Amino acid sequence: MNLFMERFLEFIALFFVGYMILYTTFLFLSVLFGAIRLFEKDRRVRLRNEIKHDYYMPISILMPAYNEGVTIVDNVRRLLQLDYKLYEVIIIDDGSTDETTDLLLEAFPFQQASSPIHRVLPCNKETAIYEATIHNVKLTLIQKERGGKGDALNMGINASLYPYFVTLDADSLLQSNALEKIIQPVFADDQIIAVGGMVQLSQCVEMTDGHVRHYWIPWQPIVGMQVMEYDRSFLASRILFDQFSGNLIISGAFGLYKKDIVLAAGGYKTDTIGEDMELVMRLHSYMLHNKGSYKIRYQPEAICWSQAPRTLRDIVKQRSRWHIGLFQSLISYPEMLRRFRYKPVGFISYLYYWVFELLGPFIEVFGIFTILLSLQFNILNVPFMINLFFIYTGYGIVLSLTAFFQRVFFQGIKLKVIDIMKAILFVVLENTIFRYFLSFVRVTSFIGYKKRRNIWGSITRTTHKNGSRA
């Protein structure tokens, strides 16, 4: 029995070594490409190598909302002050049970409208439509029967006037130049069908007129650790995948889409949890099937500040949803590997998401279990394991810190010494504790997931920092 177990554990050890070499290589390449691209971008912007234009395409901003009474009025007010010439804002209240609509009707000079909405995409019925024009921006509020975020976004697409639309979470703040930045790639390349913006955590900033006035790392460890995690994810892997238009996710918090392509692909799916990822995967699949030339870009200069969960309960809920969404999206498009295995988006991106994002947490938890088992059979090389843990964790810390400093520099943020100290502390905590905790959350996310289909993810919202004006 012991011999069998020994062989089994040896095999597991070899598997882990292979897995970790692959994963560390991926992280290494991500940060390397991220660094090169960001420094080049910085140089380009400094030397006016950008499509700077007085007037870009008109854009429709779609803001689906469900029980967002706490933040919605302030955020809509901020949206009306963006530094962009022609855009409209469409808020879709997906059957909120709080006072979301009442607060909006109180805050803005809405008038009930009866214009018909052209149903190109299927969605639940609207119950009321209100319109207002403020500072030359058309503001539309659509109240509809509850159907989930994807359904609300489909309604927004149906009601939108312009050829490009941006999706925005109701708790998100846009920097004043965010629309300009996110549309710029479209002018540079006519093959672009979608652009993802960079999402950062709003608990770190105080904004005035759409500009970041103060930036700090919050003392709350849960938020602080997420700051580090977001930096690694948004700055590293997404930039690497962007080299070959291989991003499979554009965050629902902030992304731009070409409307006619989204319509042709069928809009958002309403029976999935991760509707943002599902749409991007469908766009890839649709364009590849139709042999169309296309690009999906990631634009780190287009920045959106979104609220992160502050409690463990909220983060468990959020990450469980994300993981199930990831699972639903990946299993829906097996052709990405079967039919398009020679395309980088198939054999790199799709495989990456399967192996490192979806199965990664299982492999990590299984690894911990195996270590305990080895200890039980007394075949664990303890000094080696300690050495491995330290070097692997140290490597993760260095990568996260690099991504953090690159992002801070790229955004022109000035840090205080105390914030650098906090960043180092949270990077260590994130790499030693938080990531293993999140792995466990992801592994357990499938328990009872069928019950959670088609519901809105909700975390406790708070108003943005007192006195902040955007």
Next chain:
Amino acid sequence: MFMIVIYVYFVICLLILFYTISYITYQSHYYFREAQHVQQFVRMISDQQQLLRQGAFIDRTHRNLLCKRLKQINQLIAFEKALNQLDREDGTHAVYVKQLEPVIQELVIHYQSHDEIKRAFLANFIASYAKDKWYDPFIYQTLFSYMDDAAIYLRQNVLLAMYQQPDPKLIIKVFHYLTENNLFHHAKLIQDGLLKYPYDCEELFDALWEERETFHLSIVLGLIGFITYRSDRYKETFYHLLQEEQVDLEVQTRVMRYFKRHHDSRVEPLLVALASDRKSPLRIVAVSVLGEYPSEKVMATLKKALKDDNWYVRRNAGQSLAAMNGSAFDQVEVVTGYNRYTKEVPRYELPVEGGVDA
């Protein structure tokens, strides 16, 4: 094996981290130095402007110094910031910049051998200051040579510079280059860039339009947009173009929009025919343009278009009817008669709050 790999990665990542931190530190030092250079240039330029006020020319040593220093990109950036800080309304500012032409002649040659990011900056600098000042074709001929293997940013900056010189032939040359090399340039960038042309637009239209068949479609679309904003002299040309059969759909659409801005009664029957053609996708635009051509016949066509299968045709027809300020009687008649499609759109376009209950 694994430990070796991870150690190697670890060390390289550590180096990247150190590089990042050093770069951030260097940048704060760089901005400090840049501010000093800007102030230095401001003082130098102010001294030269003093000379110009006295009726003299700018000093040759100053010009030579600029030729030497502006060959470094950081100095050029500082110099531009200094120019921006100075009052542009001051009459000597324009005279000073005009007298820099020999410096620019030297810089365009120098930057030819630099990377495209630096070349793009120089092109942008020229685009910002060339208007009515730097005419020498040599500058623009040299800028044209920057286009080889250029990224979109450099191409755009070179184009912006070209729009600031008076010779349409050079602009045509760039458009030909883009077309021959199949390089995409957004129609809107072309249109808005051309709108910045400060000289005789009529001459430019004619020269560009004559060459239109040798241009890429997006350039032609941009050109039509440019003409639409600046001239009503193309009614005849576009009227004939609208009658041609082998014209690109997008071109036809733009030409129709031209007639929305510039009224010409001759196109009314053409638009009516297009609006009535159930097979033509152009009817969506035709019914929209017809809103500017109020007549009995148009009204009847638009009412008919309200029954079209295409939602956008119905919507545009409704909007056109509302824009025509036709009698409320007519519209109520439309709303209360026909079928569901007919009622749907104009009901909401009537200039009565809340529309009319059908």
